Amino acid sequence: MTATVFTNARIVDPSRDLDETGTVIVANGKIQAAGADARNQGAPDGAEIIDCAGKLIVPGLVDSRVFIGEPGAEHRETIASASHAAAAGGVTSIIMMPDTDPVIDDPALVEFVLRAARDTAVVNVHPAAAVTKALAGREMTEFGLLRQSGAVAFTEGRRTIANPVTVRRALTYARDFGALIALETQDADLAAGGVMNEGLYASWLGLPGIPREAEVIPLERDLRLARLTGGSYHAAKISTAISAEAVGRAKNDGASVTAGVSINHLALNEIDVGEYRTFFRLSPPLRAEEDRLAMVQALRDGTIDIISSSHDPQDVDTKRLPFADAATGAIGLETLLAVSLRLHHNGDVPLMRLIEALSTAPARLFGLPGGTLAPGAPADLALVDPGYPWIVQEADIRSRSKNTCFEGARLQGKVLQTMVAGRTVFQA
Amino acid sequence: MSHTATFPLFPHRHLLGIQGLSAEDIELLLDRADAAVAISRQPEKKTGTLRGRTQINLFYEASTRTQSSFELAGKRMGADVMNMAVGSSSVKKGETLIDTAMTLNAMRPDILIIRHASAGAAALLAQKVGCSVVNAGDGAHEHPTQALLDALTIRRARGPLGKLTVAICGDVLHSRVARSNIVLLNALGARVRVVGPSTLMPAGIERMGVQPFTSMKDGLKGADVVMMLRLQRERMAGAFVPSVREYFRYYGLDAEKLKLAKDDALVMHPGPMNRGVEIASEIADGPQSVIEEQVEMGVAVRMAVMEALLDPRRNAEAAQ
Numbered sequence: 001m002t003a004t005v006f007t008n009a010r011i012v013d014p015s016r017d018l019d020e021t022g023t024v025i026v027a028n029g030k031i032q033a034a035g036a037d038a039r040n041q042g043a044p045d046g047a048e049i050i051d052c053a054g055k056l057i058v059p060g061l062v063d064s065r066v067f068i069g070e071p072g073a074e075h076r077e078t079i080a081s082a083s084h085a086a087a088a089g090g091v092t093s094i095i096m097m098p099d100t101d102p103v104i105d106d107p108a109l110v111e112f113v114l115r116a117a118r119d120t121a122v123v124n125v126h127p128a129a130a131v132t133k134a135l136a137g138r139e140m141t142e143f144g145l146l147r148q149s150g151a152v153a154f155t156e157g158r159r160t161i162a163n164p165v166t167v168r169r170a171l172t173y174a175r176d177f178g179a180l181i182a183l184e185t186q187d188a189d190l191a192a193g194g195v196m197n198e199g200l201y202a203s204w205l206g207l208p209g210i211p212r213e214a215e216v217i218p219l220e221r222d223l224r225l226a227r228l229t230g231g232s233y234h235a236a237k238i239s240t241a242i243s244a245e246a247v248g249r250a251k252n253d254g255a256s257v258t259a260g261v262s263i264n265h266l267a268l269n270e271i272d273v274g275e276y277r278t279f280f281r282l283s284p285p286l287r288a289e290e291d292r293l294a295m296v297q298a299l300r301d302g303t304i305d306i307i308s309s310s311h312d313p314q315d316v317d318t319k320r321l322p323f324a325d326a327a328t329g330a331i332g333l334e335t336l337l338a339v340s341l342r343l344h345h346n347g348d349v350p351l352m353r354l355i356e357a358l359s360t361a362p363a364r365l366f367g368l369p370g371g372t373l374a375p376g377a378p379a380d381l382a383l384v385d386p387g388y389p390w391i392v393q394e395a396d397i398r399s400r401s402k403n404t405c406f407e408g409a410r411l412q413g414k415v416l417q418t419m420v421a422g423r424t425v426f427q428a
Numbered sequence: 429m430s431h432t433a434t435f436p437l438f439p440h441r442h443l444l445g446i447q448g449l450s451a452e453d454i455e456l457l458l459d460r461a462d463a464a465v466a467i468s469r470q471p472e473k474k475t476g477t478l479r480g481r482t483q484i485n486l487f488y489e490a491s492t493r494t495q496s497s498f499e500l501a502g503k504r505m506g507a508d509v510m511n512m513a514v515g516s517s518s519v520k521k522g523e524t525l526i527d528t529a530m531t532l533n534a535m536r537p538d539i540l541i542i543r544h545a546s547a548g549a550a551a552l553l554a555q556k557v558g559c560s561v562v563n564a565g566d567g568a569h570e571h572p573t574q575a576l577l578d579a580l581t582i583r584r585a586r587g588p589l590g591k592l593t594v595a596i597c598g599d600v601l602h603s604r605v606a607r608s609n610i611v612l613l614n615a616l617g618a619r620v621r622v623v624g625p626s627t628l629m630p631a632g633i634e635r636m637g638v639q640p641f642t643s644m645k646d647g648l649k650g651a652d653v654v655m656m657l658r659l660q661r662e663r664m665a666g667a668f669v670p671s672v673r674e675y676f677r678y679y680g681l682d683a684e685k686l687k688l689a690k691d692d693a694l695v696m697h698p699g700p701m702n703r704g705v706e707i708a709s710e711i712a713d714g715p716q717s718v719i720e721e722q723v724e725m726g727v728a729v730r731m732a733v734m735e736a737l738l739d740p741r742r743n744a745e746a747a748q
Contacts, residue, residue: 207568275551323547
């Protein structure tokens with residue numbers, strides 16, 4: 001395999017708390033060295049030398065929440081198309097949600113995904129398996145066998161498990177296998193019929209609201225069950241200030257819990273829905289500006305551990321409808337890093353913390369090999385021009401679906417090159 | 429109306445809601461509607477101002493009253509009016525709103541009147557078609573011609589709305605009529621109160637430019653206009669209020685509660701009424717009720733709206 005040497009790069013590697021100008025040497029698919037001290041190690045024979053001119057090199061992003069249409073809805077997204085979108089966004093590992101058709105609740109499906117990924121994907125694709133069979137919220141799936149076949153975590157995807165006994169058993173049983181349970185929470189009855197954040201904006205639009213309590217009540221339940229069982233629980237997509245408080249309390253009490261937030265809930269709020277723009281219909285719904293600010297604060301102080309894209313491709317047939325009839329979800333793989341960099345550019349979150357939440361922390365949490373530029377690690381990295389201004393345009397989107405919340409948005413920061421295991425999978 | 433040119437040009441292509449209209453826009457439509465009332469009271473009711481124009485009524489929710497009001501308004505002005513039978517057409521077979529819109533658009537109508545159960549449906553349609561769109565009710569969002577006809581009824585009975593106190597009573601949460609009226613009455617400077625049980629009030633109501641009350645006694649005190657809202661049957665039994673009899677006892681408009689308002693307070697209802705639920709029969713048929721006038725004003729307002737949207741001066745502008 002060829003070798004590559006990136007010289008004159010600003011290297012930000014949260015796994016070693018390293019932010020310095022230096023050289024990254026990639027050989028045989030692995031990081032040979034990365035840092036100021038790599039400058040005088042010399043280049044491997046025949047290495048391609050890339051002068052980064054001070055641009056940024058970070059460990060490739062690890063996106064823990066990616067919905068893909070394969071199997072079952074390949075017209076929205078395939079594993080291959082999602083992987084190309086990921087590569088263009090500097091994302092080198094994705095964790096794929098199990099709400100496909102059929103549901104990933106059986107080792108054979110995990111193997112199918114891994115095979116399809118091996119044959120067609122350009123980034124690392126890790127399936128997460130369902131917590132319950134067919135995502136029906138009743139019988140547990142085979143955590144042991146699923147893990148053995150390659151499932152990296154267990155989640156119900158978009159669904160919330162209604163029965164607390166099921167959550168309790170899953171957390172208890174998963175503990176024996178060292179498996180992580182990652183759940184979104186939304187009480188089906190409190191949220192029934194709701195399509196956007198409850199409040200003044202929904203009231204003026206005449207849209208039924210979803211109260212914050214619909215998220216935090218089942219979340220509090222799960223956090224208590226995590227404490228009770230000692231199982232590892234990840235609150236996958238919190239959106240409200242009171243949810244962040246609940247997670248913070250559980251962490252202080254010593255529970256084995258972590259939290260994630262989607263980039264949409266860090267960057268947008270309910271006002272972005274505007275005049276019924278269905279691309280902004282998300283689950284959980286975009287909340288008030290106070291909630292968004294609380295998400296940013298919780299990310300900065302570590303209450304929230306990781307950021308995901310919550311990439312959710314939807315087609316015109318599910319989005320070109322009246323707001324209340326449209327599906328939830330937005331794509332996000334390609335814009336994840338650039339939108340996150342907004343928080344760095346405006347001084348809300350330090351760059352090191354951002355990259356940690358986008359790469360190092362999710363890799364660690366889900367037990368994946370990436371998220372670091374330490375010598376010996378797989379050479380999963382992104383070369384980024386953090387100041388490059390660009391405008392998101394539908395025509396440039398690689399994802400099969402175009403339902404982005406950032407169409408026409410002016411972003412600052414562009415991925416120039418993405419490498420997975422030393423192989424360049426994207427070049428701007 | 430041969431005197432079209434005496435009214436200023438209405439500066440909007442669609443009427444999707446009261447939100448976004450200025451006080452002048454609203455007054456203009458009310459002035460035009462006043463003129464239309466006169467026409468409707470003549471023996472010869474046809475004006476011909478919309479002759480050759482095509483009006484399509486696209487009602488996804490059944491509404492005999494509003495649909496026939498729009499139909500009559502169009503016909504009085506000489507338009508060709510087509511009612512799309514949504515219940516029996518391809519719409520029922522799963523065709524989306526947008527596909528239906530594109531199909532209708534290809535028939536080159538001049539104006540589309542839409543009623544739909546989803547908030548925002550009229551705005552969505554307006555983005556996709558080349559003609560004017562009138563929102564005849566979209567979910568719990570807006571019903572602008574209803575608010576206009578209510579304002580016309582009040583103005584004709586009591587003069588300018590600026591000095592009046594209007595109490596809107598009942599199911600504000602699910603009511604597009606309430607939302608449109610709140611916006612319109614605020615635009616014209618009226619004092620707006622809403623009265624109803626808290627389970628039927630939208631979140632943030634206190635920031636919607638109204639004074640909220642949970643008791644009719646306080647809410648009706650000194651009101652110039654009492655506007656009752658319809659309570660949908662499915663919301664009566666246990667879901668939002670415990671029972672019809674409890675609702676009528678506390679929020680139904682009867683003689684005793686009406687006494688709290690001004691002696692000559694107007695009683696209004698957008699219809700269809702649930703007698704004995706939100707309003708007592710004796711009040712609905714009583715001397716203070718202007719419910720029948722509201723129906724008459726409905727036709728006039730819809731004539732005014734369609735004529736203002738299809739103002740021939742707009743075409744002249746476009747042609748230049």
